[in-house]
Amino acid sequence: MKQTDWQLYKRLLARALQRPFIFGLGIFGFVIYAASGAALADVMRILVDAVEAQDPVERIRLPLMMVLIFFVRGCGTFLGTYFLEVVARNLIHGFRVDLFSKYLRLPVQSLDQSGQGALVSRITFNVDQVTQAATTAVTVMVREGFFVIGLLGYMLWINWQLTLVFIAVAPLIGVVVGVAGRAFRRQSERIQSSMGDLTQQVGEVVEGSRVLRVFGAQDMAVDKFADASDHNRIQNLKLAATKAFSVPFIQLLVSVSLAGLVWLALGESFLGSTSTGTFVAFISAASMMAKPLRQLSEISAVLQRGLAAAGDLFELLDQDDEPNAGVAVPGEFSTLALRGVGFSYPGATGPALSDIDLCLRPGRVVALAGPSGSGKTTVAALVSRFYPASTGTIELNGQDIQSFDLAAYRQQLAWVGQQVVVFDGTLRENLCLGLDLSDDELWSALELAQAKAFAEGLQGGLDAKLGSDGTQLSGGQRQRLAIARALLVQAPVLILDEATSALDNLSERAFQDALQTLARDRAVLVIAHRLSTIRDADEIVVMSDGRIVERGTHTDLMKQGSLYANLHQADLG
Structure with a gap:
């Protein structure tokens, strides 16, 4: 359910108040700043009255007062600006960490549905918008808000009748700010959406640049990006137009109010016994409001962008x-x-899996084979608890896997997927992923994964920098690294989803030999399109359209001469 502005204010304030002392220091600083503004207006009253009275005492007192007021004003500005900046930066830091942590806890289907561009845009662009709202906007709101309150209090103290005339335009200003604020909010939400589209397209071009070059589709990609960028430009111009109209209109209303004050003040019956100095101080205080009111109206756009984000x-x-x-x-x-597992993806018209029965035991290699889209990878996803089974059960040691703590259950699994992820860091960091492992353990896993030779050739060995997304590694090297990483976990279940597709024939054969050794105390689930990878499996399960259609050893299935035999013949060419 969409939250109101007030609900968002309260949640942001709750986060800001996690350090109440620092927040209080910031507020106290701007209270001092606001009080100094009223004091400056009162100095004008004393100055004008002193000039009329030719009081020599004021010649000494007034300059000292002015220096003192500006010193106190400076102290208040420092306290308010610095400590509210501390609060804001802590707020943003907390948002970033919480958001990053949330990405790792969200259901896989939520991440799949959101898209990479939207996810990246949230943690970059959206957090940046909240940053501006939490720093610039909050600082201006608190500082100028207290300044306006201080000046109004001073004006009421001097002449409450004139003050009521001055604030008569306040309802009109409130209407303008409210209308503009709603427009800012709508436009800010559209800008956020368009930034997600831009980020998504940049990511696609970076990942698919080779495809675009080979197919000569650069112009298509540029046109598509230009359309998305133009949509973003139009939304930003609408935001700028709203801001460009609202700010001068509010200033016009303030000037009308000031003009009314001057007209009334020039009538002797209205001022009565008010001294010239008092009147000048009143007009000065009213005039000093123009700047903070302008800044408060300007900051509305930044605040609404931040609230939308x-x-x-x-x-x-x-x-x-x-x-x-x-x-x-x-x-x-x-x-x-x-046992009898079925599964349908959200929004799909038909099931991805139906009546799947499998059993993994230590010392056995079970392989899944079948044409693309037959549901092999979906089986691995269900076993990994990325998705819950729609029907049937998956049992570990005879107990439904949903009854186990998620983290404890996944410690039973090691997984190598089709898309190998290499993190920006060293070879050691990519292998360990937070585990405390010795060099001997790392080199042993690299040797089993047929990766020791290339690892030794890297400058720095285990401490070699692999670059962002492993740009220094070939496809086969990346895959061997992923296999070594999985072996280091020492989990009793090893899932290999097309784990050797990028290996050459010699490396694949060597890994198959190593796999037989690994399977002595592990249950291994292998998913493969290259059937040469799985011919030595203890059981081969053949799938088609989400169902199991054959199962047995390589020899048995070849004798049957059915789907597996046809796939094997096609694999041989």
Whole structure:
């Protein structure tokens, strides 16, 4: 449910008040700043009265007062600006960390549906918008807001009748600010959406630059990006137009109010016994409001952009984490079985899997084969608890996997996917992923994964920098790295989803030999299109259209002469 501005204010304030002392120091600083503004207006009263009275005492007192007021004003400005900046930066830091952490806890289907561009845009552009609102906007609102309140209090103290005349335009100013604020909010939400589209397209071009070059589709990509960028430009211009109209209109209303004051003040019956100095001080205080009112109206656009971004961030943070109702901790591994499992992707018209029965045991290699789209990778996703089964059960040691704590359950798994992820860091960091492992363990895993030779050739060895997304590694090297990483986990279940597709024939054969050794104390689930990879598996399960259509050893399935035999013949060319 979409949250109101007030609800967003309260949630942001709750985060800001996590350090109440620092927040209080910032507010106290701007209270001092506001009081000094009223004091400066009163100096004008004393100055004019002193000139009329030719009082020699004021010749000494007034300059000292002015220096003191500006010194106190400077101290208040420092306290307010610095400590509210501390609060704002802590707020943004908390948002970034919470958002990054949330990405790692969201259900996989939520990440799949959001898209990379929207996710990156949230943690960059949206957080930047909240940053501006939490720093620039909050500072101006607090500082200038207290300044206006201080000046109004001083004006009421001097002449409450004239003050009521001055604030008669306040309802009109409120209407203008409210209308402009709603427009700012709508336009800010559209800008956020368009920034997500831009980020998505930049990511696609970076990932698919080779495809675009080979197919000569650069112009198409540029045109598509230009359209998205133009949409973003138009939304920003609408925002600028709203701001360009609202600010001078508010200034016009303030000037009308000041003109009315001057007209009334020039009538003797209205001022009565008010001294010239008091009147000048009143007009000075009223005039001093023009600048803070202008800044407060200008900051409305920044604030609404920040609120729109904060609403989007809170909406994401409020989403449910991956389902984890289980509390049990798995004991020693014995079996992992799928019993009558079916699954449908959200929004899909038909099931992706139906009536899947599998059993994984230590010392056995079970392979899934079949044409593309037959559901092999979906089986691995369900076993990994990325998605819950729609029908049937998946059991670990005879117990439903949903009854286990999610983190404890996944410690039973090691997984190598089709898309190998290499993190920006060293070879050691990519292998360990936070685990405390010795060099001997790392080199042993690299050797089993047929990766030791290339690792030794890297400058720096285990401490070699691999670059962003492993740009220094070939496809085969990346895949070997992922296999070594999975072996280091020492999990009882090893899932290999097209894990050797980028290996040459010699490396693949060597890894298959190593796999037989690894499978002595592990249950191994292999998914492969290259059937040469799985011919030595203890059981080959052949899938088609989300169902199991054949199962047996390589020899048995070849004798049947059905789907597997046809796929194998096609694999041989």
